Amino acid sequence: MTKSFFGNTVLSGLDLTLEPGQVHGLVGENGAGKSTLMKMLAGVYTPDSGTIVVGGEQVSFSHPVQAQRAGVSTVFQEFNLLLERTIAENIWLGREPRRFGKAGPVDTARMRRDTEELLDGLGVSGLKAGTLVRSLSVAEQQIVEIAKAVSFDAKVIQMDEPTAALADHEVELLYSIIRRLTDRGVAIVYVSHRLKEIFDLCQTITILKDGQHVATRPAGELSEAELVRLMVGRPLTTYFPEKPADVVVGDVRLALSGVGNGYVDDVSLEVRAGEIVGIAGLQGSGRTELLETVFGVHPVARGSITLDGAPLKVSSPRQGVRSRLAFITEDRKAKGLALNQSILDNALGVVRSVFPRRTSVARREMPGVLSGLEVSAHSLGQEVQFLSGGNQQKVVLARWLSIDPLVVLMDEPTRGIDVGAKHRVYELMRELTRKGVAVLMVSSELPEVIGMSDRILVMKDGTLAGELPAGASEEAVLAMATGATNEEEAA
Amino acid sequence: MSATAARTPGTPESPRTPSTPDGPGATEPKESARRRRAARPKGARRLDSTALIYLVLVGVVVVSVVLTGIEGRNFFSQGNIWAILTAMSVLGLIAIGQTLVILVGSLDLSVPYVVSLSTLIAAGGMKGLDANVPAAVFNTLVVAAVIGLAMGVLVSVFDVHGFIASLGVGLIVSGYLATNYQGSHGAAAPDLRLMGRSGIASIIPTAFLLLLVAAALVTLVLRYTRLGHHLYAIGGNRDVARMSGVRTALPVISAHVMCSVLVAIAGLLLLSRTGVGSPTIGSQGRYDLLSIAAVVLGGTLLAGGKGSVIGTMGGVAIFAVLDNVMGVMQVNPFLKDFVRGLVIVLAVAVYARRSVVRRPPRFGGTRPVLPGAIAGSTQKGEGA
Numbered sequence: 001m002t003k004s005f006f007g008n009t010v011l012s013g014l015d016l017t018l019e020p021g022q023v024h025g026l027v028g029e030n031g032a033g034k035s036t037l038m039k040m041l042a043g044v045y046t047p048d049s050g051t052i053v054v055g056g057e058q059v060s061f062s063h064p065v066q067a068q069r070a071g072v073s074t075v076f077q078e079f080n081l082l083l084e085r086t087i088a089e090n091i092w093l094g095r096e097p098r099r100f101g102k103a104g105p106v107d108t109a110r111m112r113r114d115t116e117e118l119l120d121g122l123g124v125s126g127l128k129a130g131t132l133v134r135s136l137s138v139a140e141q142q143i144v145e146i147a148k149a150v151s152f153d154a155k156v157i158q159m160d161e162p163t164a165a166l167a168d169h170e171v172e173l174l175y176s177i178i179r180r181l182t183d184r185g186v187a188i189v190y191v192s193h194r195l196k197e198i199f200d201l202c203q204t205i206t207i208l209k210d211g212q213h214v215a216t217r218p219a220g221e222l223s224e225a226e227l228v229r230l231m232v233g234r235p236l237t238t239y240f241p242e243k244p245a246d247v248v249v250g251d252v253r254l255a256l257s258g259v260g261n262g263y264v265d266d267v268s269l270e271v272r273a274g275e276i277v278g279i280a281g282l283q284g285s286g287r288t289e290l291l292e293t294v295f296g297v298h299p300v301a302r303g304s305i306t307l308d309g310a311p312l313k314v315s316s317p318r319q320g321v322r323s324r325l326a327f328i329t330e331d332r333k334a335k336g337l338a339l340n341q342s343i344l345d346n347a348l349g350v351v352r353s354v355f356p357r358r359t360s361v362a363r364r365e366m367p368g369v370l371s372g373l374e375v376s377a378h379s380l381g382q383e384v385q386f387l388s389g390g391n392q393q394k395v396v397l398a399r400w401l402s403i404d405p406l407v408v409l410m411d412e413p414t415r416g417i418d419v420g421a422k423h424r425v426y427e428l429m430r431e432l433t434r435k436g437v438a439v440l441m442v443s444s445e446l447p448e449v450i451g452m453s454d455r456i457l458v459m460k461d462g463t464l465a466g467e468l469p470a471g472a473s474e475e476a477v478l479a480m481a482t483g484a485t486n487e488e489e490a491a
Numbered sequence: 492m493s494a495t496a497a498r499t500p501g502t503p504e505s506p507r508t509p510s511t512p513d514g515p516g517a518t519e520p521k522e523s524a525r526r527r528r529a530a531r532p533k534g535a536r537r538l539d540s541t542a543l544i545y546l547v548l549v550g551v552v553v554v555s556v557v558l559t560g561i562e563g564r565n566f567f568s569q570g571n572i573w574a575i576l577t578a579m580s581v582l583g584l585i586a587i588g589q590t591l592v593i594l595v596g597s598l599d600l601s602v603p604y605v606v607s608l609s610t611l612i613a614a615g616g617m618k619g620l621d622a623n624v625p626a627a628v629f630n631t632l633v634v635a636a637v638i639g640l641a642m643g644v645l646v647s648v649f650d651v652h653g654f655i656a657s658l659g660v661g662l663i664v665s666g667y668l669a670t671n672y673q674g675s676h677g678a679a680a681p682d683l684r685l686m687g688r689s690g691i692a693s694i695i696p697t698a699f700l701l702l703l704v705a706a707a708l709v710t711l712v713l714r715y716t717r718l719g720h721h722l723y724a725i726g727g728n729r730d731v732a733r734m735s736g737v738r739t740a741l742p743v744i745s746a747h748v749m750c751s752v753l754v755a756i757a758g759l760l761l762l763s764r765t766g767v768g769s770p771t772i773g774s775q776g777r778y779d780l781l782s783i784a785a786v787v788l789g790g791t792l793l794a795g796g797k798g799s800v801i802g803t804m805g806g807v808a809i810f811a812v813l814d815n816v817m818g819v820m821q822v823n824p825f826l827k828d829f830v831r832g833l834v835i836v837l838a839v840a841v842y843a844r845r846s847v848v849r850r851p852p853r854f855g856g857t858r859p860v861l862p863g864a865i866a867g868s869t870q871k872g873e874g875a
């Protein structure tokens with residue numbers, strides 16, 4: 001099976017060959033062109049030039065369905081599922097089997113049978129064809145997506161960050177499904193930021209950078225460090241700005257003692273002025289909920305929070321803002337910005353609604369703040385939806401800087417933004433600490449947590465599993481997050 | 492990293508292990524159980540929404556029986572049941588049409604004007620003669636279908652939101668009615684009027700049987716045809732449907748055409764009772780808002796993608812019973828509207844709460860993350 005490509009601008013001059021029964025890893029930083037490549041193979045985009053050959057036949061797709069018919073299925077990072085429909089209805093959507101020929105009624109019995117056969121073939125038992133997708137966990141929904149991809153008799157299945165939303169033990173399950181598929185001779189394109197998975201699964205690895213094909217190598221010939229070097233194009237150490245010497249870590253700014261509610265339990269922690277405390281943990285370990293609780297999104301049922309020694313009572317985000325807490329959400333597009341409003345309106349959003357009297361001052365200062373953050377845009381009147389992820393995030397930051405925060409709560413501050421913007425965010429965090437701001441940062445990117453934090457707190461199952469000093473190893477953090485520490489020592 | 496790698500691939504996960512993977516790190520079962528309970532709402536088993544609607548209906552009936560009894564009347568008298576079922580049939584047909592349109596993610600605000608228009612076309616065509624019935628009915632339905640087609644095309648091809656498309660088309664029809672008809676017009680054929688009075692055993696009116704047939708047919712369409720499946724899919728998420736190869740225009744158009752035709756049939760039923768075509772009968776009945784209210788009360792999501800005709804029928808029945816009992820008690824009309832409004836708002840508030848609660852917990856749920864173990868080696872699925 002051969003696939004050749006000759007794309008353009010975002011992606012150029014790439015040749016990719018997929019072997020049946022093999023897992024082909026596709027790695028690269030954000031914006032390297034992985035998604036573009038996948039979308040071309042999936043029939044979402046049409047390549048400007050170049051050809052795609054499946055099983056010796058040249059094909060061209062202008063619609064995802066054509067790609068699926070040709071044997072190329074894709075599991076996108078965002079699920080394409082109807083929450084209010086059953087598993088079977090989702091899988092066979094658009095191709096429902098019918099009784100009595102073409103005009104007949106939908107054969108629901110066969111749909112159910114085929115679905116269960118399909119799930120059995122993947123080694124999944126216990127999922128019922130008639131279950132509503134809404135009631136499934138993220139991992140189960142992921143399985144439905146994969147089953148749907150397989151149901152087209154796929155020769156090639158692309159998976160985009162399939163583990164992004166999965167907990168650690170669920171990843172194992174995905175691995176076993178992938179092995180079953182490769183045993184059947186399916187070729188898998190596997191995109192992931194998690195290098196461990198790439199090495200666990202892939203036989204061949206293709207590295208992309210800035211839309212260019214860097215290298216394709218057998219996995220056995222690559223070390224992790226080498227892979228990172230190829231991806232980033234520079235050694236990892238210069239990635240995070242040095243902790244400036246003049247930062248004075250002051251008194252305790254934010255303190256939680258025994259805080260608990262329906263999402264987190266018995267969390268006690270302190271963040272001092274000028275300190276960056278990182279929170280690591282698996283997806284679903286309650287990290288986001290902890291930040292949301294501090295900010296007032298979820299009520300505190302047990303325990304107490306103090307800010308600069310005084311009790312902090314917040315029962316709504318508005319009160320959080322009034323207490324000069326800033327919350328940079330992980331879901332910038334849904335919760336952080338009004339996408340169809342201008343940069344200026346977004347940047348002034350918080351001040352305007354919570355501290356209206358400061359608006360005119362903020363408006364005067366805002367152009368300076370934005371250019372200080374290196375936001376690149378035509379004008380401040382541009383709608384934020386047309387900005388890149390990095391620039392959007394900078395607008396979010398400007399929005400919160402305008403309230404002169406005492407504490408900045410950051411949830412995945414660099415998710416989905418390019419390297420340059422990442423670097424700017426890191427620098428900003430350092431600048432904040434110089435001003436005595438306390439920073440509490442949640443991140444799934446371990447290097448980020450390790451590289452930026454003065455101390456690292458690890459969450460597991462809604463509570464703190466422990467604390468690690470700055471510069472702890474990724475292994476130590478992961479071990480604590482998965483609860484594998486004891487297991488390790490015993491072994 | 493090595494710690495996680497220690498977990499060998501293919502290790503069978505216990506189905507009863509929620510989010511604590513393994514290892515002695517996962518102690519304190521009592522502690523986590525408490526947290527889990529805190530994270531979960533009370534009442535593990537949850538009623539399905541259709542069951543809830545019918546439970547509410549039963550409650551409303553019980554209250555009505557009592558209140559009617561206090562007035563010294565019998566709720567279950569032949570006349571009263573007949574009145575309730577008759578009241579249900581017109582709103583019911585319209586609400587079934589509205590259900591289709593709402594399911595696919597659109598809306599139909601032209602309903603009252605199409606009702607009025609169809610009484611006028613039918614009455615004008617019949618001119619009080621039985622011989623004219625087939626042609627008049629045919630013309631009425633065709634005109635309604637064309638109106639539905641127009642709205643469907645506007646919504647699906649020109650991407651006009653259903654709210655605006657149907658509002659615009661409704662206003663056009665309303666303008667046509669106002670300029671061409673000053674008062675009642677034409678006359679229903681005697682046969683049609685007879686049908687309006689006929690029924691089984693003076694309890695079940697023919698009109699209600701017609702409603703049941705329509706409800707059954709539409710339910711079959713929704714459950715067992717591709718069209719039905721695709722209506723749900725498009726209403727649930729148009730992009731997902733399109734990405735799955737569903738042609739999105741045709742189902743939207745079909746829903747609008749079916750809706751308008753059902754509305755026209757409702758108009759014919761009204762005509763069978765009033766005997767003359769009227770340009771204002773639809774707007775007086777406020778069928779636009781009432782039908783939407785009945786659909787929403789019946790558990791259909793206003794955003795589309797979820798709902799059923801059976802639920803809508805429950806919603807229609809609740810309104811019919813409420814109206815009936817308030818009529819018996821001679822409640823003043825403003826209070827009637829107040830009660831209707833209260834019921835709708837409360838119902839939707841309850842639904843909204845339920846749908847929030849029904850989201851799977853983010854972690855520590857009482858349910859295992861995967862109901863069945865996935866083993867790398869053995870596989871004995873449960874089959875069908």
